Amino acid sequence: MISKKTIQKEIQFSGVGIHSGKNVDLLLKPSSSGEIIFRRTDLDNLELALDPKKIKTKNSTYIVSEGCKIQTLEHLLAVLYMSGIDSLIIEINGDEIPAMDGSASPFAQAILNAGVRSLPDSKKSIKITKSFSLDEKDASFSFSPGSDFKITYSIEYDHPAIQKQELTLSLNLENFIKEIAPARTFGFLKDVPALRAQGLAGGGSLDNAVVLDDKSVINKPLRYPDEFVRHKILDLVGDLSLMGSPLIGHFKAQRAGHGLHLKAIHFLLDNPEFWTYI
Ligand SMILES: [Zn+2]
Structure with missing residues (x-):
């Protein structure tokens, strides 16, 4: 217990x-x-x-x-x-x-x-008992049964500093603190005017985000070579916490974001036949 x-x-x-x-x-x-x-x-x-x-x-x-x-x-x-x-x-x-x-x-x-x-x-914990996949344009999110809390995230950006990154981790507090928590938010300089026009990124700076121009990272060094995908895992852990219970299962996200994470959470909450409380 x-x-x-x-x-x-x-x-x-x-x-x-x-x-x-x-x-x-x-x-x-x-x-x-x-x-x-x-x-x-x-x-x-x-x-x-x-x-x-x-x-x-x-x-x-x-x-x-x-x-x-x-x-x-x-x-x-x-x-x-x-x-x-x-x-x-x-x-x-x-x-x-x-x-x-x-x-x-x-x-x-x-x-x-x-x-x-x-x-x-x-x-109680929530244990995934049946697999399911949600697809959206180029992105997908799936979950399947497993013996621990495991995340696989993959991203692909047409940018030389990111390209394709994928990471799978069975997470516990120890490796979360070492491998995931330090990974920072990232953003592209070219997106800043459009974001600011929508009232977003108004407090974003080189002190609180990894910022990329068209070719590279402006504020090097990165904390990990694959800091970008690690930050996506951090965002997903935060979003999955909305389930309100510790999770047991394998969660896989591909080119996803907060919107698709939340869709998957709503799907799980609306379809309890895919999981059980233990
Ligand atoms: Zn984030």
């Missing part, structure tokens, strides 16, 4: 939102409620429970309810999921989780330092 978990003590972060460009303060507080609750301290402490039905995607994964949103949840959620934390209050005084250095390492290190505490309540 696995216990529900929270953090040992409060953890504070400050930083700029990669899309909003606004400075925000974030405070993680221990909780024994068994749920992850967001609290907008700038909106009379309006609370939003983490619920896949309230999640939308647009260059990031965000929660929206009662006209209020909090965007770019995925890196923090990935760390919470891999740390087994499912009971937490997340106080924030703005509409976006700070980008930090573009990776999940600052969140992972802070949680490691604060420590994690087990709660009396236990939780």
Whole structure:
């Protein structure tokens, strides 16, 4: 039996939102409620429970309810999921989780330092029992039974610094912290004007993203030769955490993104004959 978990003590972060460009303060507080609750301290402490039905995607994964949103949840959620934390209050005084250095390492290190505490309540895992594949244009997402939490991600970009990258990992907290959490968000310089016109990437900079011009990475060095596909795995872990339980199965994504990840999550939640609680 696995216990529900929270953090040992409060953890504070400050930083700029990669899309909003606004400075925000974030405070993680221990909780024994068994749920992850967001609290907008700038909106009379309006609370939003983490619920896949309230999640939308647009260059990031965000929660929206009662006209209020909090965007770019995925890196923090990935760390919470891999740390087994499912009971937490997340106080924030703005509409976006700070980008930090573009990776999940600052969140992972802070949680490691604060420590994690087990709660009396236990939780179930979700075990995939039947395979399925969702296809969308050039992208696909599939899941199949397995004995651990395994991800295969492959990407292909017509860019000399990326090209084709594929990585398969059976993830645990240890290898997540070493192999996945440090991988940073990436973006292309040529896309910046169009993104900014849509109100996106307003806080993106060489300090919180790997930026590529037409030929190469502007802000070298990379943290891994295949940092790009590792970051896609990080995003997928964050999105899969929306299932609300530890997962056992093999999840494969090919040229996917937040939109297709979320489609797969909705498919799984709507079709419980593909999995079982254990
Ligand atoms: Zn990301």
